[in-house]
Amino acid sequence: MTSFPHAAHDPIADNSIVTVESLSKFFGSRCAVDRISFAVQQGECLGFLGPNGAGKTTSINMLLGLVEKSSGRIRIMGLEIPGRQREANRLIGVVPQTDSLDPDLTVEENLLTYASYFAIPARTAKTKTAELLDFFALANRRREIIEHLSGGQRRRLLLARALINDPQLLILDEPTVGLDPQARHLIWERLAILRERGTTMLLTSHYLDEVERLSGRVLIMDHGRVVAQGVPRQLIKELVGTDVFEIEGTAAELDALEKTFTQCNAATERLSDKLYAYTQEDCSRIEALLKNSRGWLRRPANLEDLFIQLTGRSLRES
Amino acid sequence: MKFFRFRTLWLRNSRVWRKHFMATLIGSLGQPLLFLLAMGYGLGREMGEIEGLTYLQFLAPGLTASAVMYSAAFETTYGSYTRLSLQKTYEAILMTPLNVTDIVLGEIVWGASKGLFAGIIMLAALPLFGVWPSAWTLTLLPVLFVSGMFFAAFGLIMTALATSYEFFNYFISLILTPLFLFSGIFFPLQSIAPTARIFFELLPLTPTVTLSRMLCYGQFSEPWLLKIVGSLLLTLLTCWLSIVLIRKRLIQ
Numbered sequence: 001m002t003s004f005p006h007a008a009h010d011p012i013a014d015n016s017i018v019t020v021e022s023l024s025k026f027f028g029s030r031c032a033v034d035r036i037s038f039a040v041q042q043g044e045c046l047g048f049l050g051p052n053g054a055g056k057t058t059s060i061n062m063l064l065g066l067v068e069k070s071s072g073r074i075r076i077m078g079l080e081i082p083g084r085q086r087e088a089n090r091l092i093g094v095v096p097q098t099d100s101l102d103p104d105l106t107v108e109e110n111l112l113t114y115a116s117y118f119a120i121p122a123r124t125a126k127t128k129t130a131e132l133l134d135f136f137a138l139a140n141r142r143r144e145i146i147e148h149l150s151g152g153q154r155r156r157l158l159l160a161r162a163l164i165n166d167p168q169l170l171i172l173d174e175p176t177v178g179l180d181p182q183a184r185h186l187i188w189e190r191l192a193i194l195r196e197r198g199t200t201m202l203l204t205s206h207y208l209d210e211v212e213r214l215s216g217r218v219l220i221m222d223h224g225r226v227v228a229q230g231v232p233r234q235l236i237k238e239l240v241g242t243d244v245f246e247i248e249g250t251a252a253e254l255d256a257l258e259k260t261f262t263q264c265n266a267a268t269e270r271l272s273d274k275l276y277a278y279t280q281e282d283c284s285r286i287e288a289l290l291k292n293s294r295g296w297l298r299r300p301a302n303l304e305d306l307f308i309q310l311t312g313r314s315l316r317e318s
Numbered sequence: 319m320k321f322f323r324f325r326t327l328w329l330r331n332s333r334v335w336r337k338h339f340m341a342t343l344i345g346s347l348g349q350p351l352l353f354l355l356a357m358g359y360g361l362g363r364e365m366g367e368i369e370g371l372t373y374l375q376f377l378a379p380g381l382t383a384s385a386v387m388y389s390a391a392f393e394t395t396y397g398s399y400t401r402l403s404l405q406k407t408y409e410a411i412l413m414t415p416l417n418v419t420d421i422v423l424g425e426i427v428w429g430a431s432k433g434l435f436a437g438i439i440m441l442a443a444l445p446l447f448g449v450w451p452s453a454w455t456l457t458l459l460p461v462l463f464v465s466g467m468f469f470a471a472f473g474l475i476m477t478a479l480a481t482s483y484e485f486f487n488y489f490i491s492l493i494l495t496p497l498f499l500f501s502g503i504f505f506p507l508q509s510i511a512p513t514a515r516i517f518f519e520l521l522p523l524t525p526t527v528t529l530s531r532m533l534c535y536g537q538f539s540e541p542w543l544l545k546i547v548g549s550l551l552l553t554l555l556t557c558w559l560s561i562v563l564i565r566k567r568l569i570q
Contacts, residue, residue: 027570064413067570086415094413100406104334113333116326117414165414 015042016075017169017200018063023072025058025224032058034224035072040169045201047215047232049208049303051311055224056204057097060171063202064094077168090118093167095158097174101146107157108133108142111164118165125164132160136190152183159190170194172203176210188213208303218303222311232303240301240309241267241278245286247296248274257293260286271313278305323416327424328431331397335432342432345392347439350385354378354447357504368506371535378449379458379530380503382440383465387523390433390466391494394473395486398425402477408568418565422474426557429470430463437462441534452536458529461546464553465526471556472522478563497523525549 018040025033033055040046050056061067063074065085074081076088102110108129115125133139136156141149149157155175162170175191176184184207191214195201205211211218212232219229228235245266247257254275258268261275264283269276277283278301290296335342354377362373369376401407408421416424438459441451476489501523507515518524525545532538 061570065417065569066409066412086417089413089415092413096406096409096413098406100410102330102407102410103405104337105330109333113326113330114410114414116329117411117416119323119326119415 016040017042017077018202019073019075020059020063021073023059023062023074024070025055025062025067026070031224033062036221036224036226038219038226038229040200040202043198043200044217045195045203045215047211047218048202048204048221049211049218049307050221054221054311056221057173059221060173060202060204063171064089064092090165091168093162093165093170095155095162095170095172095175097177099154099158101154101157101161103146106143106145107138107149110146110157111161114161115164120165128164128166132163136160137186150183152179152186155179155183155187156190159187163194168200170199170201172201172205174205175203176205176207184210208307212303220307220310227310228306232306236301236303236306240305241280242301243279243283243298244301244305245277245279245283245290245296245298246274247277247290248294253293257286257289260289278309324420324424324427327411327416327421328428331424331428332431343439347385347436347443349388350381350440351443354381358447369508371531374447375449375535376506376531377503378444378447379451379534380501380527382437382444382534383462383501383523383526383530384498384503385440386433386437386462386466386526387469387497388494389436390429390469391473391489393429393432394425394470395476395480395489396483398429398474399477399480399483399486402567412568418568419561422557422561422564425474426467426470426560429473430466433466433469434459434463437466451534454533454536458533461526461529461533461549464549465523468522468549468553468556471553471560474560475556475563478560478567497521502527522549522552 016039018038020039021037022035023033023037024031024035036055036059038046048056048060058067062069063076063081065082068082077091079088081088102113105113111129111132112122112125115128116122120128130139133142136159138153138156138160141153146154146157159175162172172191176187179187188210191201195214201214203211203215215232217230218232218235220227228239245261247254249257250273254270254273257275258270258277261268261277261279261283264279264286265281266277266279266283268278287298354374358374358377362377365373367373411421412418441455441458444451472493473489476486480486500518501521502518507518507524510518525548528540529542529545532540532542
């Protein structure tokens with residue numbers, strides 16, 4: 001278990017939108033979430049990461065009241081959850097992982113109906129709907145039924161729906177899963193605009209490039225626990241290194257190289273016929289030794305390296 | 319009023335319903351009207367009077383009550399189960415200020431409204447068969463609505479327990495069809511042996527059938543207040559149970 005010094009900040013800070021203290025969830029005897037604590041600050045985008053079954057969705061569902069907590073404390077904008085869930089939900093917008101658009105209704109009706117659940121007056125709802133459909137480039141599909149929308153259009157409509165109540169907190173559970181690059185970029189662009197406007201976001205995603213792009217701070221979960229949280233670049237530098245060498249070669253070659261890298265204060269990892277070296281300092285002098293190897297590359301360490309480092313390479317199939 | 323938060327779900331359902339108006343209308347009225355035609359007109363001409371009514375007159379109010387039952391129960395089984403599982407409508411609504419109780423009340427009141435609508439259409443069609451309901455029939459409408467609430471809540475309990483659409487076959491074959499046949503719609507319960515009759519009288523559709531017939535023709539031969547109070551209590555209990563079970567299904 002890796003602990004991280006930045007995690008020590010006071011979770012009851014004044015401008016926290018969400019504070020979670022020692023939150024746990026048991027399903028029978030299985031512990032899905034194990035005493036996690038974190039806070040989401042006003043205006044930030046917190047990336048929530050972890051392999052499948054790590055407890056991310058369970059944690060988010062506890063914030064939303066879809067899963068009852070076993071112990072611990074949750075406050076959203078000062079409101080105790082689940083006691084004041086109804087008031088809290090008024091201030092939250094959610095883009096769920098699975099499409100829950102109303103297929104019986106048109107694009108526009110989806111937003112108007114959702115607005116009615118928030119008791120938004122009809123006139124305000126109409127204006128807001130038009131505004132959101134414009135923002136998400138859906139205005140010309142206003143009267144379309146949901147079935148006729150593409151995957152990207154559905155996701156954008158889910159985002160528009162999540163914003164219908166002008167939420168203080170936007171929860172995004174895998175907002176671009178299954179989309180083509182064009183559709184993802186359009187969504188990222190809109191999310192970046194929202195972030196600039198100061199919308200507080202909680203984002204889960206398996207696409208680490210997405211998280212790196214959008215989140216100022218990340219929290220990594222595994223086996224129901226928080227294994228690290230902090231600013232991605234700092235976490236990567238402290239826990240992984242600055243550069244990564246990926247080298248292919250024979251076992252003998254890689255053995256020798258591994259030794260050299262270790263002398264240069266780099267952490268190494270062997271994977272069949274591949275050597276990974278995570279450097280802490282300048283090891284460029286070793287590059288001369290790599291000229292004869294089958295293939296090699298050097299790249300900056302990224303969030304994916306951090307993720308693998310903290311949660312391992314083994315598959316999680318629950 | 320805060321209690322009426324569920325009306326937004328009712329409005330959502332009615333918005334969808336208006337799009338499929340004809341299909342649902344024929345779906346919920348086809349069967350009772352055909353029964354009335356075949357049994358009342360076809361068979362009834364050969365039969366003597368029952369309780370001073372022609373067989374067609376005898377059948378008509380009970381079939382109205384059955385139309386309410388089918389319409390309400392189908393809405394909160396097939397309809398609600400689709401919203402619960404396939405469409406994830408409830409999950410989406412739970413992320414708004416509405417909670418499980420609001421959803422369940424919205425669905426029950428909606429199912430009852432659909433049931434009442436089917437009942438009204440049925441009553442309106444009766445003069446076509448030469449059956450003229452009395453002015454008391456207006457007081458029948460709240461009775462039909464309560465019965466609709468009961469069967470909507472009953473259907474919702476089935477939805478909470480269902481793992482697939484096939485599950486509703488049990489509900490239809492083992493509960494709705496026997497109720498349709500043995501609640502005094504087709505034959506008078508007075509002629510049955512007293513011990514067996516108690517069982518038939520306690521079936522949840524029976525009081526509605528009896529009240530329908532009484533109010534339709536303005537005859538007050540049975541203990542109507544007891545039947546009304548009994549139906550109300552049973553309906554409240556069923557609504558409460560459906561809230562408990564749907565909550566268990568939606569919240570882990």
